[in-house]
Amino acid sequence: xxxxxxxxxxxxxxxxxxxxxxxxxxxxxxxxxxxxxxxxxxxxxxxxxxxxxxxxxxxxxxxxxxxxxxxxxxxxxxxxxxxxxxxxxxxxxxxxxxxxxxxxxxxxxxxxxxxxxxxxxxxxxxxxxxxxxxxxxxxxxxxxxxxxxxxxxxxxxxxxxxxxxxxxxxxxxxxxxxxxxxxxxxxxxxxxxxxxxxxxxxxxxxxxxxxxxxxxxxxxxxxxxxxxxxxxxxxxxxxxxxxxxxx
Numbered sequence: 001x002x003x004x005x006x007x008x009x010x011x012x013x014x015x016x017x018x019x020x021x022x023x024x025x026x027x028x029x030x031x032x033x034x035x036x037x038x039x040x041x042x043x044x045x046x047x048x049x050x051x052x053x054x055x056x057x058x059x060x061x062x063x064x065x066x067x068x069x070x071x072x073x074x075x076x077x078x079x080x081x082x083x084x085x086x087x088x089x090x091x092x093x094x095x096x097x098x099x100x101x102x103x104x105x106x107x108x109x110x111x112x113x114x115x116x117x118x119x120x121x122x123x124x125x126x127x128x129x130x131x132x133x134x135x136x137x138x139x140x141x142x143x144x145x146x147x148x149x150x151x152x153x154x155x156x157x158x159x160x161x162x163x164x165x166x167x168x169x170x171x172x173x174x175x176x177x178x179x180x181x182x183x184x185x186x187x188x189x190x191x192x193x194x195x196x197x198x199x200x201x202x203x204x205x206x207x208x209x210x211x212x213x214x215x216x217x218x219x220x221x222x223x224x225x226x227x228x229x230x231x232x233x234x235x236x237x238x239x240x241x242x243x244x245x246x247x
Contacts, residue, residue, distance in 0.1 A: 059107060060107050060108065060109065060242075061242065063100075063103050063107050063108075064104055064234075064238055066103070067100045067101060067103070067104035067116070067119075068119075068231060068234070068235070069100075070093075070096050070097040070099075070101075071100075071122075071123045071227070072231070073093050073096070073097070074090075074093040074094055074096070074097040074126075075123055075126050075127075075224065078090050078093075078094075078126050078127050078129075078130035078131075079130065079220070079224065081130045081134035081135075081138075082130065082133075082134045082137045082138065082220065083138070083141070084138075085135075085138065087131070090127070090130070090131075094127050097123060101116070101120050104116055105117070109241055111237060111240070111241045112234070112237055112238060112241055115230070115233050115234040115238075116234060118230045118234070119227075119230040119234050121230070122223070122226045122227045122229075122230040122231075123227060125223050125226065126223040126224065126226075126227055129216075129219055129220065129223050130220070130223075132216075133216040133219070135200075135201075135204055136204035136205065136208055136213070136216070137213070137216070137217075138201075139201035139202075139204045139205055140205060142197070142201065143158050143161070143194075143197070143201075143205070144158065146194075151194075153193055153194045153195065154194055156190050156193075157187070157191045157193070157194045157197070159190075160183075160186050160187040160189075160191070161187050161190075161191070161205050163183050163186070163187070164184055164186075164206070165209060165210040166210075167181065168209040168210065168211070169209075169210065169211070172209075175207075184206060187205075188202065188206055
């Protein structure tokens with residue numbers, strides 16, 4: 001081959017190789033840029049999902065804690081009815097509890113729906129039981145308090161009520177016959193003669209037997225125990241669902 005031709009071929013090869021290298025280098029860089037962009041998008045998506053899940057976790061945990069707190073406050077207020085006439089406060093606590101329940105149920109994961117509802121039932125039973133039984137218990141406590149203060153009329157009324165209750169144990173009567181019995185009449189007269197003791201309070205003592213009072217007292221303790229158990233089960237379920245039992 002002529003020397004001049006050989007030099008031209010070699011030059012062309014050199015120029016072609018440089019161009020090819022430039023093209024390949026640009027292609028590799030472009031591929032690398034797209035991979036980096038895709039990796040950045042994936043990282044951003046993962047970060048967004050993690051932020052969302054953390055926010056949801058925090059919200060669920062906050063609502064559950066508020067629900068547990070509202071349940072305890074409602075039960076405590078209902079139990080207080082046996083000592084003081086605080087029904088307006090109890091109703092406010094019940095209203096707050098129902099709102100807390102709605103929020104907790106709305107945000108709860110499926111595994112917590114059943115124990116959340118069990119706690120709602122337990123609190124509701126305590127709430128309604130207290131409203132039914134507490135007034136009569138307060139009436140008896142008021143009568144005993146006045147006896148302890150040395151009021152003769154209160155002592156006479158208390159003894160008359162005790163005799164009526166003893167008669168119920170020895171000779172149970174249908175409500176109609178009981179209301180016309182001598183012991184019922186004497187107890188009614190004694191309570192009517194007690195200054196400041198209302199007719200509704202008197203009726204609560206006259207129309208309830210000792211067995212009924214004891215049953216109501218037992219039911220009160222059962223409702224409180226049921227609330228504690230339902231609360232314990234919800235906490236255990238929440239720890240499992242949220243993974244805090246593995247910390």
